[in-house]
Amino acid sequence: MNVIIISDTHMPRMAKQFPEVLEVELRKADLIIHAGDWKTKQVYEELTQFAPVTGVYGNVDESFFYENFQNKIILDLKSHRIGVTHGHGKGKTTEKRAVDHFQDDEVELILFGHSHIPLHKGYEGKIIFNPGSPTDKRKQSHYSFGKLTLQEGQPIHINHIFFEKK
Template sequence: MKVIIVSDTHIPKKAKVLPNRLLQELEEADCIIHAGDWQAKEVFHELQQYGKLYGVSGNVDGEDIKQLMPEKQVVEANGWKIGIVHGHGDKKTTEKRAVEAFNEHVDIIVFGHSHLPVLKFTGKTMLFNPGSVTDKRKLPYYSFGKLILDDEIHAEHVFFKN
């Protein structure tokens, strides 16, 4: 199962459209995860055209997105439990807030907010932040994530110039 992970799209503030590099990968996706800060409902509708869409709302999302997406959720994909949260809040790091958002065991925690790509483990749980496809901040490249979920997890970031 191929899962494409995005976060912090911030459309139309940081870009008018989703980048072509992401759209190419979406063509072959079994499902998509968006970890918040969509900023426009149009992003939801566009991603939905590519397949099953899971996501959460972020700190810059308005009521229109908050009505569509919860603040956090746990989904199952091909036998793997994935916790999704944006990761914003006060005190602590974004990663710490993401980990503390889930009381139950999950195999993967997908989060956003920082725009910084992360792939590491805390105990037996993978932490994955895809970065941003529209707002790389001080990083050299834009990024999104790709998970292949089978008997094992293959996770990677896709880095690209816009």
């Protein structure tokens, strides 16, 4: 299963369309996970043209997302439990807030966004992953998103795809 992970698209303010390198990967996706700050319903509708889409709402999304998505979800994909949240809130770091959302849940992977800072590391037996942003890199050197490959009975394989131009 080929899963593309994105967050913090902030469209159309930060981009009018998806970057070409992202579109290439979206065409091969079996599933797209968005970790919030989509901004407009149009982003969701465009993503559904590539593959099924799931995700969570962020702190700057239109009411459509608050009405149709949750702050936190747990996905069961190919025998792997994956937690998704945006990571916004008060106090602590974005990373710590994301991890705390799933402190009482058995998950192997925690996906989050909000900070626009790509992150991939182990934490207390879990993988925590922020894809960064494909459209708003802020102070990062590159734009980015994530690619997750899942096979039944195999370990999770996840990595960033970095690129310079949107």
